[in-house]
Amino acid sequence: MENKAWTDHPEDTIRQRIEAFVAESPENRMAQLDGAPFFDAPLVGFADGDDPLFSQFKMIIGPSHLTPREWLAGQPNAPHASLERLSVIGYILPITEETRVSNRAETRQPSLRWAHQRTHGEEFNKLVRRFIVDLLRKAGYLAIAPMDSERWEAFYEAQPGHNAKPPFSNWSERHAQFVAGLGTFSVNDGLITPRGIAHRCGSVITNLPLEPTPRDYSGPYDHCLLLAKGTCGVCIDRCPAGAISEAGHDKEHCRAYMANDIAHLREDWGLAVPGCGLCQTGVPCEYGIPE
Numbered sequence: 432m433e434n435k436a437w438t439d440h441p442e443d444t445i446r447q448r449i450e451a452f453v454a455e456s457p458e459n460r461m462a463q464l465d466g467a468p469f470f471d472a473p474l475v476g477f478a479d480g481d482d483p484l485f486s487q488f489k490m491i492i493g494p495s496h497l498t499p500r501e502w503l504a505g506q507p508n509a510p511h512a513s514l515e516r517l518s519v520i521g522y523i524l525p526i527t528e529e530t531r532v533s534n535r536a537e538t539r540q541p542s543l544r545w546a547h548q549r550t551h552g553e554e555f556n557k558l559v560r561r562f563i564v565d566l567l568r569k570a571g572y573l574a575i576a577p578m579d580s581e582r583w584e585a586f587y588e589a590q591p592g593h594n595a596k597p598p599f600s601n602w603s604e605r606h607a608q609f610v611a612g613l614g615t616f617s618v619n620d621g622l623i624t625p626r627g628i629a630h631r632c633g634s635v636i637t638n639l640p641l642e643p644t645p646r647d648y649s650g651p652y653d654h655c656l657l658l659a660k661g662t663c664g665v666c667i668d669r670c671p672a673g674a675i676s677e678a679g680h681d682k683e684h685c686r687a688y689m690a691n692d693i694a695h696l697r698e699d700w701g702l703a704v705p706g707c708g709l710c711q712t713g714v715p716c717e718y719g720i721p722e
């Protein structure tokens with residue numbers, strides 16, 4: 432069942448539906464605090480599912496990182512089951528001003544508002560992924576969110592033949608956003624987008640042909656002042672764990688800080704994943720691409 436919404440500029444249809452869902456969903460609310468939204472209006476971008484970058488990630492990350500074509504293989508039949516053209520839909524959910532401001536004032540641990548966003552905001556992020564998958568499937572297309580797939584796998588130990596340092600997984604949301612024109616990587620392992628580095632993100636793979644979003648950058652680190660120009664480094668000083676240096680982000684050190692030094696927050700606040708995010712607030716890339 433095909434209609435114009437899916438044949439004439441389907442990118443507009445998808446973008447508008449995601450924007451409306453984020454704006455209107457009651458789940459995008461800090462229900463246990465004051466009911467304010469977790470996230471502002473999303474950024475949405477599209478990538479060609481056969482972009483050569485996805486194959487290159489098998490060398491950059493490791494062979495276990497699957498391509499969009501590998502993710503869609505074996506999906507159940509649908510009216511539009513052709514695998515001739517694949518697309519990846521990426522989106523960024525910018526964290527609201529109020530939450531950023533609260534975290535900016537912190538120096539050792541996340542603010543309560545940030546921690547709610549990290550735990551319950553991520554639950555809403557899952558709903559966004561599911562919303563997009565349902566939208567496409569109802570229109571007769573194949574769709575899968577790798578993060579929600581039974582095949583999604585995380586690795587917490589170094590893997591033979593892999594360049595990625597653990598933890599990593601067989602689908603990187605940030606790498607998908609990079610291909611979809613939404614931002615570039617940073618020294619603290621974030622993604623600096625036109626709405627800054629303080630966000631959650633997600634992606635969905637489909638066989639609906641979509642016009643790829645142009646990438647207005649040439650290198651993987653263009654938006655990080657330290658990696659692109661050798662200046663800044665503010666996030667290094669913001670990190671209470673000493674987990675960031677000019678050499679990069681020590682994931683193990685970062686994880687250990689959250690698992691040990693501030694683990695009490697889980698019990699204190701009754702939140703499964705309070706996070707930290709100090710390196711994403713109070714930094715020049717917090718709101719956008721830094722000058």
Ligand code: SF4
Nearest residue numbers: 656657663664666716
């Ligand atoms: S604070 Fe500066 S060095 Fe750190 S990620 Fe942002 S731009 Fe890069």
Ligand code: SF4
Nearest residue numbers: 670685707708709710
């Ligand atoms: S690197 Fe980890 S510990 Fe350091 S500020 Fe960022 S999230 Fe916190």
